[in-house]
Amino acid sequence: MLTIGDLSRKTGVKIPTIRYYEQMGLLDAAERSEGNQRRYAAPERERLSFIKHARELGLTIEAIRELIDLSAHPERPCEEADRIAAEQLTAVREKIEKLRRLEKELKRIATRCAGDQIKDCYVIRALAHHDMCESDH
Amino acid sequence: MLTIGDLSRKTGVKIPTIRYYEQMGLLDAAERSEGNQRRYAAPERERLSFIKHARELGLTIEAIRELIDLSAHPERPCEEADRIAAEQLTAVREKIEKLRRLEKELKRIATRCAGDQIKDCYVIRALAHHDMCESDH
DNA sequence: TCATTTTCTATAGTGACTAGAGATTGGCCA
DNA sequence: TGGCCAATCTCTAGTCACTATAGAAAATGA
Known part of the structure; x- marks a missing residue:
């Protein structure tokens, strides 16, 4: 034991x-x-x-x-067990899709800071204005 | 207002x-x-x-x-803001990687049920025995 | 025997909200 | 001006899946 x-x-x-x-x-x-x-x-x-x-x-x-x-x-019958596994698969795929879009945008944001002071910072401006995004979320 | x-x-x-x-x-x-x-x-x-x-x-x-x-x-200086964005990017990429591995395995589990009763169900058996997994997590 | 480690229960905290109760306020229509 | 109902207020508790803490009891090794 x-x-x-x-x-x-x-x-x-x-x-x-x-x-x-x-x-x-x-x-x-x-x-x-x-x-x-x-x-x-x-x-x-x-x-x-x-x-x-x-x-x-x-x-x-x-x-x-x-x-x-x-x-x-x-x-x-094992249909129920199959259903639960299939639901998980769908949920995981959706999460991946969402994260991919976020990745794309963060990549853009994190590498494009032109100014060297906060007031010109691309990160801050990008976060403030959704319309600067290329994809929607 | x-x-x-x-x-x-x-x-x-x-x-x-x-x-x-x-x-x-x-x-x-x-x-x-x-x-x-x-x-x-x-x-x-x-x-x-x-x-x-x-x-x-x-x-x-x-x-x-x-x-x-x-x-x-x-x-x-806007280095700090850059750092935060970069950290987020790293975190998002890690999440994607992890979810991809899960997707792969769930796909395998959810489509391979051979029996039609719970006692033969692949889903149940796969979940019980990690060593049936192809990749590690 | 004693000290240290492990385990026990019970409670509270985490993050980012969401839901509900019960009381007040705001705006509109007659 | 009165009445009504929607919107808002505060406060508390619930969500999920744990994690942490406190104080007490049990097990183990020297």
Whole structure:
């Protein structure tokens, strides 16, 4: 059995975060030692790795909860799980698109400062006037 | 003079957000009508547009505060403003890079479900086992 | 046995808002 | 001038996914 510290080291999830996931219902309430400390075995470790991986992929706690509920019913069709993954993919693509536009504009702003005093600074002027932007956002 | 509602409509910044920016010190405390309602003129509107634009570009409230402080001292060199813009650019590029890796993996996960029941679902299995990932994150 | 480390609970803080309650003010129409 | 309703006011709490802190109890190693 692992202590919460062991589990934390093995999964790379911080201790308070593990307790937080338990509180949020992503992890079942852990078994306890005689002295009331949490003890974990392999299944909990796998579950936590699942959660960690999903979080890294940008899934919300809520989406992860859905997936966990799903996996508790292995006889159901997996369309739902596919849908959740597809939604994440769409969300990620939108974020990338938005950031690309920002990158373009920041690049323009950050490299074009003509004056050497704030009063002539291109950064300041560009931020003040949206109409200096080339793309819209 | 504009009411807070007028200002909100003209800038596209929601009313509670305007009050929040005032509280955070990004906007000076507004002039008030006899009945204690906020009244705004052109300079405040410009300032708010500046803030909005900067937020859209991903600058934090703190970074915006720095820029505002900077612009209050027009005689200073604009290196600082350049630095802030450059930092933002770096941050945005890192975010894009990270999201690209996630996109790649989600794409793989979301399109490869072989089974039609949860117990065979690729999504679930991929999330459980990081070592199924092609790139690292 | 003692000291150090780990863990426990509970609470508050983060950032950038958003939502709601309950009270006041402003503007318009008759 | 009165009445009405929308807009505004302040204040508090909620959001998300943690992170940090305090003070107490348990576990471990010398």
